[in-house]
Amino acid sequence: MPAVGLNPSTRFVVALASLLLTFLPSTLLAASRLQPRSDKDAGIHRLAQVQRIASRLDVLQMGQHRQLLLDAGIADADLGDNRVVSARVYCCGGPNEEGEAIWAWVPPSIDTVVGDVIEVRMGDPKAKHGTVALINMVLDVRATPGEIPGKCHWDPPDEGKWARNLYCEGIEQEGWVHRGLVYNMWMKPRDDAATETQLAAKAAAPVPVPIASGGGDSLASGAALFAAGDAAGALAAWEPLAQNGNQTAEVLLLTLYSSGAGVTRDMVRAWDLREQLTGHHEAIDYDFALSVWQPRADAGEAAGQYAVGALRMERGQDTSEVGEAVRWLTKAADQSYGVAEWTLGECYAEGTGVKRDEQRAVQLFRRGAEHGSAQAAFSLGAAYEHGRGVRKSDADAVHWYQVAAEGGEGEAALNYANMLDAGRGVPRNSALAAEWYRKGAALGSASAANNLGMSYAMGRGVPRDMVQAYEWFCAAMSRPTRLQNFEQGDANLRRAAGSVSARGRIEANLALARMSAEGQGLPQDDVHAWFWYELVTSSAEFKSSMASTPDGQAVLQAQSRTASRLRPASLTRAQAMARAWAYR
Secondary structure (H helix, E strand, O other): OOOOOOOOOHHHHHHHHHHHHHHOOHHHHOOOOOOOOOHHHOOOEEEEEEEEEOOHHHHHOOOHHHHHHHHOOOOHHHOOOOOEEEEEOEEOOOHHHHHOOEEEEOOOOOOOOOOOEEEEEOOOOOOOOOOOOOOOEEEEEEEOHHHOOOOEEEEOOOOOOOOEEEEEOOHHHHOOEEEOOOOOEEEEOOOOHHHHHHHHHHHHOOOOOOOOOOOOOOHHHHHHHHHOOOHHHHHHHHHHHHHOOOHHHHHHHHHHHHHOOOOOOOHHHHHHHHHHHOOOHHHOOHHHHHHHHHHHHHOOOHHHHHHHHHHHHHHOOOHHHHHHHHHHHHHHHHOOOHHHHHHHHHHHHHOOOOOOOHHHHHHHHHHHHHOOOHHHHHHHHHHHHHOOOOOOOHHHHHHHHHHHHHOOOHHHHHHHHHHHHHOOOOOOOHHHHHHHHHHHHHOOOHHHHHHHHHHHHHOOOOOOOHHHHHHHHHHHHOOHHHOOOHHHHHHHHHHHHOOOOHHHHHHHHHHHHHHHHHOOOOOOOHHHHHHHHHHHHOOHHHHHHOOOOHHHHHHHHHHHHHHHOOOHHHHHHHHHHHHHHHOO
């Protein structure tokens, strides 16, 4: 079901999801990876080394394998970033290394990074005695990358052997035994039936809906302020809740920012919220969110009609719900409400709740663009570029991409710059393209940041500068779910890193920290600002030659000020990003 009205383009999101699926390692989708292949491994403990860490979006794309996690009693709230990992059991090369890799759930009490040696309790491939089937679960981190080799190492130490397995000092005293002949391993026999009982009990318990109450930060107080006409007050009440992961507050803010009802419309912030909400239906109280907007819709306010339509489309429980969403979106579009015209156009383009009609979609996109919707102008440009519902025309595509880019749509800035760079529909102008890549990055387009990095790496439209190239490749890779070609972006970053000194990397990361903190050149984002400062202050170069200098002290103070603005959940997210990046 497309999330209509809540992201820059439904088609863009579908394409992005497809790209992410191609990036996911094949083991993530293999049927046996979240559970052992046979009964004989059920409940045993194994050692493994973390190779890949799934993001929230990766988990949401797992389909039936995500359902295995939910069926095993894992709450959806415990399936966020860094909660599912892939780890190798054998080393180093050969078919067994990848073929025997296991995936496991990481409880919130445990943090892992790539390279960790972890202890995994293997699940149960099928339900027994009325209990739920269990998945593989991480029980402990036995050693971190800096401690390997050391107390944990690959056994036997002969580097010519492929099928080596992990051994940690002292595990014999804990009851671990050596099993197997050719492909042997250390394992600990099943001895934790309590874990199975606890998970089964958790599976039977209802998943709580995270709705905060009381004080100025409550959902209810924000709703009361909104009803009284104080949208800014409602925003101030809901923002802290959203920063702490309350999905109901997030969806309320999303509709507020995308509608611009009483606040400045901010589609960059709306995109951030939409990204966080993907797949979180179980944790959103849609009835409460609708109760906030429904009075405005009933009173004939276009913003309220749009918001009600968008919320119902997002919930999309059945055909009648989607039909009701289209009805409210049509009411708002009939009042020439640009964002509703765009959203309804996407419904016709995709055949969501209505019969697919690309020509009708183009009409709505054009109306929305004329009524000030940058997203509608972007979709109209895409229609002209690809000949969907209208005669293909690069010149018209360029025109509407420019309109959308000037209206603040980051992906439109990317597309406009691409056409300038290639000379499609407009005279080639790489210098102007670089300017628009920069503007697209400031509007949150990771792909625009990546392309700006390419401009600097190749000296195309800007002077060749590998430090700046590295800087913009870093900016792109820090928002991987927004990058249209992750693998290419990763390759660009690695090549640039190889040609930049340690001091050059510090210079680039400091620039990114300041841009994120100030919202100049990148979206304002204290989580990313702290993350970039952390990459600087944790580096060996900074510690050895800069930390004690006045400039180094200023950097540490800036990081401390940024941390003081972050709520605990946001700081934890920034710290997790820094740990993951350290082993890129």
